[in-house]
Amino acid sequence: MSLSFEHVGFQYRGTSIGVHDINLSLDSGELVALIGPSGSGKTTLLRLTAGLITGHSGRIVLGGRDLSNMPVHERHIGMMFQHYALFPHLTVLENVAYGLKMAGVKTDERRKKSQKMLELVGLGALAARRPAQLSGGQQQRVALARALAYSPQALLLDEPLSALDASIRGQLRDQIRQLQQQFGATTVLVTHDQEEALAMADRIALLDQGRVLQYGTPTELYENPKNEIVARFVGLSTIVEATVCADNRVDTGYATLACDTAGRATGSAVKLLVRPEHVEADPAEGTANRIAGRVTLNRYLGSYNRYDFVPAGGSEPWLGEARVAPAGSIAVAPEHIRLLAD
Numbered sequence: 001m002s003l004s005f006e007h008v009g010f011q012y013r014g015t016s017i018g019v020h021d022i023n024l025s026l027d028s029g030e031l032v033a034l035i036g037p038s039g040s041g042k043t044t045l046l047r048l049t050a051g052l053i054t055g056h057s058g059r060i061v062l063g064g065r066d067l068s069n070m071p072v073h074e075r076h077i078g079m080m081f082q083h084y085a086l087f088p089h090l091t092v093l094e095n096v097a098y099g100l101k102m103a104g105v106k107t108d109e110r111r112k113k114s115q116k117m118l119e120l121v122g123l124g125a126l127a128a129r130r131p132a133q134l135s136g137g138q139q140q141r142v143a144l145a146r147a148l149a150y151s152p153q154a155l156l157l158d159e160p161l162s163a164l165d166a167s168i169r170g171q172l173r174d175q176i177r178q179l180q181q182q183f184g185a186t187t188v189l190v191t192h193d194q195e196e197a198l199a200m201a202d203r204i205a206l207l208d209q210g211r212v213l214q215y216g217t218p219t220e221l222y223e224n225p226k227n228e229i230v231a232r233f234v235g236l237s238t239i240v241e242a243t244v245c246a247d248n249r250v251d252t253g254y255a256t257l258a259c260d261t262a263g264r265a266t267g268s269a270v271k272l273l274v275r276p277e278h279v280e281a282d283p284a285e286g287t288a289n290r291i292a293g294r295v296t297l298n299r300y301l302g303s304y305n306r307y308d309f310v311p312a313g314g315s316e317p318w319l320g321e322a323r324v325a326p327a328g329s330i331a332v333a334p335e336h337i338r339l340l341a342d
């Protein structure tokens, strides 16, 4: 089922805070991550979609049905939130079966389907337990089984992994993605974890102050961020202030670098974006855009090092990644320097 947001706006009563003129369309089976700073409106948009808050302008359309004035239970949407929200007095199986019961599915079929869903999430053997007898990760898998059990037309995930520790988060992330694809569930995922968004999503919408700043594939947001806010939010980067000193040359104060200046006039102030994997450690003499300096901080991360490199004559560090941190110089190829829009 496709899902679209058409000029969706909402303000909390008595404030101008909320979401403003949201336009997004999700193809059937697509997973879209909503990311953005705290308070940017991600959860608000999700709650509007679920019908947990009402009174928005514009339209939210799921598979051709306008959800706007529809009660929660008629929307056919599965939900999974940060806090598992399982019913403590019901068994794991009864929890999964709950949505099916509400949808009027008969007892036998309900049990069969719920057991099958539990097996899919690897918890078939724990059907008779109560939620309190499960780990956090297991509870989230029950919540996922419950959300998918009644074949929802869309799935809404609000920070589903943020209460879990790192190792389980990675596993469950993959499991959610696999099941979401297997069921072809059109999904909106709210996360504050940009790595999670990059790893799981088909497309990402970056929200800021209730508005969509950029909507595109993870690669588009990473490689072609529309502006500095997006660049800083998605992935690691170095952003350097510079001045255009000639056609396709910029001056940072400590180095003159070659890059595509896209016809900007000499004297224009620009900001350069460089991703850490494009910073070369200890390049050969004569390499373009070579900068001398020293590493002021190195982080050993197992398969590589992530370091801060302060250029001679400069004060702001460049962030680089390499198997071996540089001894005294770095370089960045001209095609890997991107000028940011203002």
Ligand SMILES: Nc1ncnc2c1ncn2[C@@H]1O[C@H](COP(=O)(O)OP(=O)(O)OP(=O)(O)O)[C@@H](O)[C@H]1O
Residues within 6 Å of the ligand: 012, 013, 015, 017, 018, 036, 037, 038, 039, 040, 041, 042, 043, 044, 045, 192
């Ligand atoms: N019930 C409410 N009444 C008034 N303002 C609210 C209410 N709920 C949220 N807000 C405000 O609306 C804005 C958007 O909140 P929202 O929860 O959608 O942000 P978010 O992007 O999900 O943030 P976070 O990443 O911190 O969860 C925030 O400024 C928040 O303080």
